[in-house]
Amino acid sequence: MIPRPFEYHAPSALPDVIALLDKYGDEAKLLAGGHSLLPMMKLRFAGPAHVIDLRKVASLKGIALEGGEIRIGAMTTENELIFSALVAEHVPLLVEAARQIADPQVRYKGTIGGDISHGDPGNDHPAVMLALDAAFVLAGAGGERVVQAADFFLGTFETAMAPGEVMTQIRIPVPGPGTGAAYAKLKRKTGDYATAAAAVVLRMKDGTCAAARIGLTNVGPTALNAHDAAQALLGTAVDEAAIAQAAAKAMAICEPAADLRGDEEYKTAMAGQMVERALRLALSRVK
Amino acid sequence: MAKTVVSFTLNGSPVDVLVEPRELLIHTLREKLATTGPHIGCDTSHCGACTVDLDGLSVKACTVLTVQCDGAEMLTIEGFAKAGALHPLQEGFSQEHGLQCGFCTPGMITRAYRLLQENPSPTEADIRFWMAGNLCRCTGYQNIVKSIQYAAAKMRGETVATSHPVLAE
Ligand SMILES: Cc1cc2nc3c(=O)[nH]c(=O)nc-3n(C[C@H](O)[C@H](O)[C@H](O)COP(=O)(O)OP(=O)(O)OC[C@H]3O[C@@H](n4cnc5c(N)ncnc54)[C@H](O)[C@@H]3O)c2cc1C
Numbered sequence: 001m002i003p004r005p006f007e008y009h010a011p012s013a014l015p016d017v018i019a020l021l022d023k024y025g026d027e028a029k030l031l032a033g034g035h036s037l038l039p040m041m042k043l044r045f046a047g048p049a050h051v052i053d054l055r056k057v058a059s060l061k062g063i064a065l066e067g068g069e070i071r072i073g074a075m076t077t078e079n080e081l082i083f084s085a086l087v088a089e090h091v092p093l094l095v096e097a098a099r100q101i102a103d104p105q106v107r108y109k110g111t112i113g114g115d116i117s118h119g120d121p122g123n124d125h126p127a128v129m130l131a132l133d134a135a136f137v138l139a140g141a142g143g144e145r146v147v148q149a150a151d152f153f154l155g156t157f158e159t160a161m162a163p164g165e166v167m168t169q170i171r172i173p174v175p176g177p178g179t180g181a182a183y184a185k186l187k188r189k190t191g192d193y194a195t196a197a198a199a200v201v202l203r204m205k206d207g208t209c210a211a212a213r214i215g216l217t218n219v220g221p222t223a224l225n226a227h228d229a230a231q232a233l234l235g236t237a238v239d240e241a242a243i244a245q246a247a248a249k250a251m252a253i254c255e256p257a258a259d260l261r262g263d264e265e266y267k268t269a270m271a272g273q274m275v276e277r278a279l280r281l282a283l284s285r286v287k
Numbered sequence: 288m289a290k291t292v293v294s295f296t297l298n299g300s301p302v303d304v305l306v307e308p309r310e311l312l313i314h315t316l317r318e319k320l321a322t323t324g325p326h327i328g329c330d331t332s333h334c335g336a337c338t339v340d341l342d343g344l345s346v347k348a349c350t351v352l353t354v355q356c357d358g359a360e361m362l363t364i365e366g367f368a369k370a371g372a373l374h375p376l377q378e379g380f381s382q383e384h385g386l387q388c389g390f391c392t393p394g395m396i397t398r399a400y401r402l403l404q405e406n407p408s409p410t411e412a413d414i415r416f417w418m419a420g421n422l423c424r425c426t427g428y429q430n431i432v433k434s435i436q437y438a439a440a441k442m443r444g445e446t447v448a449t450s451h452p453v454l455a456e
């Protein structure tokens with residue numbers, strides 16, 4: 001399988017990327033790790049006339065702790081996240097999730113920015129970003145803006161990113177004391193997208209839940225922000241009754257598409273199971 | 288579409304190739320550079336048979352454009368044996384029966400090489416987790432794990448012996 005012909009650009013500065021996007025409009029596609037885009041181009045589901053490779057843009061790389069946030073360059077790869085001592089210390093949830101994405105080779109190339117920008121409900125980072133209350137820095141001809149994860153995912157392959165914009169950075173507030181987090185993913189085999197998965201971040205204070213966020217993967221047209229499920233935990237000890245209630249509220253917002261991984265009923269039930277698993281695990285990790 | 292010259296180092300030798308931007312690395316290697324060790328198993332980024340080592344990363348050559356490799360250092364299975372002597376990984380796969388049909392083997396060895404560069408003493412669980420991007424339809428993986436353990440021990444300078452009952456006699 002060979003992609004349609006296209007012209008290749010590999011600028012080394014962000015302003016040049018933005019200028020090329022401006023010039024070629026919807027004829028152009030950004031290329032990050034290429035592990036969603038190239039398979040689609042090989043299958044001819046995508047056929048951009050211009051491919052703008054971000055690999056030489058050094059400013060899109062790197063991980064830093066700044067202003068109480070972990071700031072991650074959009075071109076940071078999954079394996080770079082997994083190998084990062086800084087991420088392991090401050091946002092271990094991200095390491096746990098990245099380890100469950102695809103397979104080792106894909107993780108050497110696939111980037112966090114690409115995984116989020118793609119807008120695929122099967123991708124794992126979007127739900128994790130919702131649970132972590134992350135924000136994304138988008139740069140375009142008009143300058144920079146910051147969009148919250150909760151406002152970013154609009155539909156399948158549809159995000160709040162405007163034409164001509166590039167995602168440059170992912171900002172994750174470092175979870176405070178009393179926080180526990182977990183990502184529970186059901187998949188059939190290594191390298192598979194989730195049948196259903198749940199990302200949970202819990203904050204406990206004096207034995208009761210003071211804050212909670214839950215994101216769901218691959219059980220709707222986008223990653224889902226299970227807001228009501230998270231609200232149901234507030235003020236509880238996150239005991240089995242509260243966990244069952246949260247899972248039921250999460251299942252109530254699922255609208256999965258039936259495919260070889262299962263029918264709607266099965267996937268919804270599995271989303272409930274993943275919420276329960278992630279909540280128990282997150283609670284056991286509170287510190 | 289205009290072709291461009293792409294230059295990189297392949298198994299220690301500089302190469303220049305003329306490619307269309309849409310050409311995938313696996314085709315450049317196999318069809319233009321007579322480097323047929325990397326195989327095409329699935330052509331859909333799943334099997335790892337096409338794995339090459341690109342600037343210190345294990346990548347699937349069916350999912351990389353050749354134009355993305357300008358200036359790169361590349362290693363394929365063709366670059367492993369030195370002066371007729373097998374690389375410890377090749378020796379391990381031979382001693383521990385890490386292959387049957389051999390189709391997956393170039394990708395397995397090239398991937399295992401990078402794994403051992405990053406972690407010279409992997410546990411069995413580490414090997415299984417970090418080799419999960421390479422599929423084998425023959426061996427059932429047990430002997431592949433043993434082959435990598437054999438190579439790891441040899442590369443650490445330890446004395447190694449095959450665990451195979453017949454070969455060991
Ligand atoms: C076998 C296989 C299994 C996989 N399994 C999983 C899995 O389990 N979970 C999972 O989450 N993913 C999975 N993936 C997808 C993989 O993680 C991709 O790498 C990821 O979805 C896209 O990241 P990328 O860097 O490769 O982006 P690309 O493929 O290069 O780009 C994807 C899209 O995002 C756009 N884009 C990329 N970067 C930016 C940016 N900085 N700003 C604006 N737009 C941008 C591109 O234009 C393109 O439209 C799998 C892929 C394969 C091949």
Ligand code: FES
Pocket residue numbers: 326327328329330331332333334335336337338347348349350
């Ligand atoms: S041929 Fe490249 S992964 Fe299978």
Ligand code: FES
Pocket residue numbers: 385386387388389390391392422423424425426
């Ligand atoms: S030895 Fe036949 S596929 Fe692995």
